[in-house]
Amino acid sequence: MADKDLNPSCILFKDVRSALKLDELGVEIATIALPAAMALTADPIASLIDTAFIGQIGPVELAAVGVSIALFNQISRIAIFPLVSVTTSFVAEEDSVKGARLDFKEDDVSSQDSEDKMLIPQKGLDEKMHRLDTAKSFEIGEAEHGKKQIASAPSALIIGGILGLLQAVFLITAARPLLSFMGVKYGSEMSKPAEQYLKLRSLGAPAVLLSLAMQGVFRGLKDTKTPLYATGVLPLHMLSLSKSNIITHIDENVTYASHVTKAAAVFRYLIALILFWRLQREVELLSPSREYLQLGRFMKNGFQLLIRVIAVTFCVTLSASMAARLGSTEMAAFQVCLQVWLASSLLADGLAVAGQAILASAFARKDYGRAAATASRVLQLSLALGFCLAVMLGFGLHFGARTFTKDADVIRFIGVGIPFVAATQPINSLAFVFDGVNFGASDFAYSAYSMVIVAIFSIIALLVLSSTCGFIGIWVALTVYMSLRALAGFWRIGTATGPWEFLRS
Template sequence: MAEKDTFSGNNRRMPLFIFFKDVRSVFKLDELGLEIATIALPAALALTADPIASLVDTAFIGQIGPVELAAVGVSIALFNQVSRIAIFPLVSVTTSFVAEEDAITRASADSKDSEMENGTTLDSENKMLIPQKDLDEKMYNLESTNNSFEIAKAEQGKKQIASASSALIIGGILGLIQAVFLILAAKPLLSFMGVKSDSQMSYPAQQYLKLRSLGAPAVLLSLAMQGVFRGFKDTKTPLYATVVGDSANIILDPIFMFVFKLGVRGAAIAHVISQYLIAVILFWRLKEQVDLMPPSLKYLQFGRFLKNGFLLLTRVIAVTFCVTLAASMAARLGSTQMAAFQVCLQVWLATSLLADGLAVAGQAILASAFARKDYGWATATASRVLQLGLVLGLCLAIVLGFGLHFGARIFTKDEDVLRLIGVGIPFVAATQPINALAFVFDGVNFGASDFAYSAYSMVTVAIFSIIVLFILSSSNGFVGIWIALTIYMSLRAFAGFWRIGTGTGPWKFLNS
């Protein structure tokens, strides 16, 4: 642990320095590098598994025809954006809260073991490792640290983390609400997206959306459980569950679509089955580690969850509206433009989500560091994940710039769609470094529990981006939509840069 001390002190000259700190060690597999890698790599693979499964759906459906491809594209965009309204706040808050609770519980356990081993009480300096005030806040006002530790060790060594139980309850309720909402409001929602009732896309789009909505409870529950595992810095278990579920989806797709001749309905049914499989696997593994039965409703502290969740809900609504509006405007241009936009958007999101693996690692490590008030380790972690994010974005830009030109035919053989995909490729490739930094900045700020700034800054970015989107889409069509999305992601990255670079909020210690 002595190595952590090297990250503090003289290296904190000014907040802006954090972006260039120890840049020569960006690929070094030291203690920090190994911790980031063991969290980020499985997380990145798990995060990209679902978009890849959606890409497989897109590839299979593209063999049916461009109308079906466009219809499912609108439905997937709508389902994903509505899901993000609930998923993003739930997962992000859960990850931070579980990481904080776990860090404090471990520190309390270490302190207690040290006292028992030495037969004496820790001196006042060591007691200040975690001040009582912080323990009260982080452990939800439990009577004492010792009581917290005893609760955490209850039921045959299982942990009892308040945030885990809270996340499952909230996730289950939100999943049921989302399913009912999407099924009942499918037609007007698709109409808002530009798919009118007289459109060829209307019937297949409604079929796919209603059937896939049946999997919403499983989606919300599985993502809530992934948030718990991330808080424990365990991203291998979610990866295992996601790979098993999405593999089942890929196998079932052609069976339901072509053998049973269910078309787009078959793709939706296969996806729903895979989501419930993921949820069952995660619940089984989580039940082995965590006692999910809380001592009382007060212990769950829903107020803390809802307060910060509401802030992120505001943020994700702003994000969702921007992307959904872009998809809606593409749909209004016609089925050919929407089909091309769907392919580009899915590739754009799938590859950019690789950076979310770094964001998850940064959030989990930073939440633990801030809970321990280890600001040197927090500084080093933020620097490393941001530098790695930029490198990853540059690599993705090169790969997509060349690879997507040759891989576009996997999704469709329609020449008009392929021509428009070629127009979108430069935007998809060139924005990868910007996207990567934007996602990593999100994880860094969430790890610092800077939820209020994340919400307010995103609303400001969204307002400006929506105005730009209306202007450019009306004047430049398909190209204008992608220019607007590029501006939108650039503003997101700048908002994250500004907070840390100015040393404000939870980062004010960088000015010392």
């Protein structure tokens, strides 16, 4: 059980002196979080590389690509985020209770041959019986050829493939009206390059969703190294393409972007094939029956997270739309700041993944002491990471702005956004890790509906501040948005409600 003297609202300060300690829990978090963070940032870093080299062509092309990337990423999140989050929790739970069932069987066999069987405490026996019943409910085991049978794995791949195809068709057929909603009117200077880039980027959508669904399975199994090995070469691939083509295509504007984007799409399919080959060696992916699949469970919890991610997506997409309406210069600067903001903040997602996987296992086993310790540790580490990122970006982005563009006006607006990008890093890190903590507790309903409330206030702030304060107003509103997200995440644990009621014990 949790510590009786622990005030739920003080969970951030529980054993704070041990936050950086490499004990058993610290090593497990680091083993999961570091590869996960590197894998998660692979695609944003690839987008940053693309942004940097296209920015050398001109501010119009940079702004056009910025709108397209923002639109693609936010629509992708609508499909990706619920799928990956649910998959990680479900797989971790199933893998955990499978171990609990095997432990129970071993203990049961040994106790049958012992005259001391009646000395087993009833409470311990009840807990083992609960884990056994839970394991049976998941219908998991070992296949004859040694592969794990985890129902969530084939379910995630089926759903990911379908969603990827739907996303590609939707973005390609509706590119023009979607860009118009983003503030890029048809016939404007940004219209043609933005539409072409978006359509080409969308060709890789099925591969992206399948890859992330498989990454969700690996994360649930607490294996974040395999996805890193498969996806970590994407930025290097993009860098080599950019270096070899920027000189020859510098005068052809979107021809360069098209060439690199096509190659990147092909490379994403290669990554998906590598991940599938590796996963099928560990997990049974050819389901024997419909009953075995967990599609209904996915749909129920995925729908709740879909509500959440739509709210999140609308806030970020609206901010990009407001920036696009200010002009190509402002949008180009916003694109640079936003990509850096997201790429750096996603480092905290590595901690979120570690927290989610460990917490899902702890809750499945009803090990509440470990759940409380894990939540405290990952939240403390997220704050430390956030402050480090704030210092690094506060100084580094001032000198690195010219990497993305040589346009003096764009650089000036980037300078306006830098304080917001840097100062919000601790808040962003906390917000992302709180998400992972609550997902690990399978608290999907609260995560969804609290985000809707946060989105309502954030959208109002965006509309008001962008119209009155322009570029600065957008970043003030985004700061408000992330602060409310962090507050909503803290509220559940701090009040010891829902799955965190045990903190009152």
